[in-house]
Amino acid sequence: MSINHHVVVLGAGYAGMMSALRLSRRMRHRGDVHITLVNPSPRFTERLRLHQLAAGHTLHDLRIEQLVDGTGIEFICGAATVIDTEIRKVRVETLGRVRVLDYDTLVYALGGVTEVNAVPGADQHTYPLDSVRQAATVARRLTDLAPGSAVTVCGGGLTGVETAAEIAETHPGLRVSLISRGEPAAMLSSAARAHVYDRFDQLGVRVHRGVVTKVLPDAVELSRADLGVEPDAGEWEATDLLSSDLTLWTTGLRGQPLAAESGIGTDAAGLVVTDPSLRARTHPDIYAAGDAAAIRQAWGQVHGTAQSALPSGAHVADSIARQLNGKEPKPFRFGYRHRAVSLGRGDGVVGFVRADGTPRRRVRTGDSGVRYKELASARPPRVFAHTTGLFGLLRPIGSTRGGRATRKPATSR
Numbered sequence: 001m002s003i004n005h006h007v008v009v010l011g012a013g014y015a016g017m018m019s020a021l022r023l024s025r026r027m028r029h030r031g032d033v034h035i036t037l038v039n040p041s042p043r044f045t046e047r048l049r050l051h052q053l054a055a056g057h058t059l060h061d062l063r064i065e066q067l068v069d070g071t072g073i074e075f076i077c078g079a080a081t082v083i084d085t086e087i088r089k090v091r092v093e094t095l096g097r098v099r100v101l102d103y104d105t106l107v108y109a110l111g112g113v114t115e116v117n118a119v120p121g122a123d124q125h126t127y128p129l130d131s132v133r134q135a136a137t138v139a140r141r142l143t144d145l146a147p148g149s150a151v152t153v154c155g156g157g158l159t160g161v162e163t164a165a166e167i168a169e170t171h172p173g174l175r176v177s178l179i180s181r182g183e184p185a186a187m188l189s190s191a192a193r194a195h196v197y198d199r200f201d202q203l204g205v206r207v208h209r210g211v212v213t214k215v216l217p218d219a220v221e222l223s224r225a226d227l228g229v230e231p232d233a234g235e236w237e238a239t240d241l242l243s244s245d246l247t248l249w250t251t252g253l254r255g256q257p258l259a260a261e262s263g264i265g266t267d268a269a270g271l272v273v274t275d276p277s278l279r280a281r282t283h284p285d286i287y288a289a290g291d292a293a294a295i296r297q298a299w300g301q302v303h304g305t306a307q308s309a310l311p312s313g314a315h316v317a318d319s320i321a322r323q324l325n326g327k328e329p330k331p332f333r334f335g336y337r338h339r340a341v342s343l344g345r346g347d348g349v350v351g352f353v354r355a356d357g358t359p360r361r362r363v364r365t366g367d368s369g370v371r372y373k374e375l376a377s378a379r380p381p382r383v384f385a386h387t388t389g390l391f392g393l394l395r396p397i398g399s400t401r402g403g404r405a406t407r408k409p410a411t412s413r
Helices: 014-026 049-055 062-066 132-143 157-168 188-201 306-324 365-384
Strands: 005-010 033-039 076-077 079-084 089-094 097-102 105-108 110-113 150-154 175-180 206-209 212-214 218-224 241-244 246-249 253-255 286-288 338-342 348-353 359-365
Touching: 005 014, 014 033, 014 062, 014 105, 014 306, 033 062, 049 132, 049 157, 049 365, 062 076, 076 089, 105 306, 132 246, 132 253, 150 157, 150 241, 157 175, 157 188, 157 338, 188 206, 188 338, 188 348, 188 359, 206 246, 286 306, 348 365, 359 365
Parallel strands: 005 033, 005 105, 033 076, 105 286, 150 175, 150 246, 175 206
Antiparallel strands: 079 089, 089 097, 110 253, 212 218, 218 241, 338 348, 348 359
């Protein structure tokens, strides 16, 4: 049977990989659908674990070619540079060559990047953790630092918390600080946050409340003027410099510029604006998933995590399959279950949440938290390696529809 429908998936992260593998499984009995997966690196990046690599730990080398072997998916190791939505073509640069791919359906799953341009000096003097290469660079820099050197992590979200704890545990001779505009790990319950603070005390991680206003080669400029609190006695004034021999930047996420440059509708953060079925509102032949998509539910906007990337990628595959079988796509429904945070290799905390991400009382800490977090982090590669379960059925991906919270469709924008 000749191929008459070409699906191109841009990005082989959690969402893109799930979309490609699941769609290939759904189309296994049809010979007229071809799937091409495009990614700049031959390696699948476990973004959930980049803080471990940055601290100096070794990660599994997961090759995309091996993950798609036997599925019929064509893998191209290259970077998409242009999307021509009028004639449905994608320009891909690979190994010094240029390939132009025609598509009938495009899956945009290029993920997000850390915003380093909002604060002067951040783009020159800080290290984000968006790729294996960046994390490996941080790992090398850490080994070159003399004992007593100062390492600063900017950003009090879960990535910043995990990074600060991991570095402090692996390099106990360094002085690790975390800068947070608000309370670190503010999305966790009070009990879970208390455990984070106790662990920071054990590891010697010092927390500074403040807004980063400038980054210098050897310091970070902080301001407390907009926090509504007075500086602590004996500490720094409303504006001060915090010395730093190595500064990491883990705050702020925005979409890759390719979507906006190609005329695909995006929001202020560069994320593709989607309809309830995850199609781009401006281009119904394009789907978006994971960190690259602005996905709304009735309770609010989904935040970019692997926990939401996997089910959004699976939903895109299911929607494309429905269309190819002459049916209409269904609305995407998603609700959170937990927030799992590693605090080094020896500790962790898991806060269970409602569908909209607001915390419940139940938490798991210590060894139990570590085991839970490791199970959650290891799940995506296992799902990718074994897409089918018993009797050839599609393997469950661990997503949740969120109960009543997601039954009402998201408001149109």
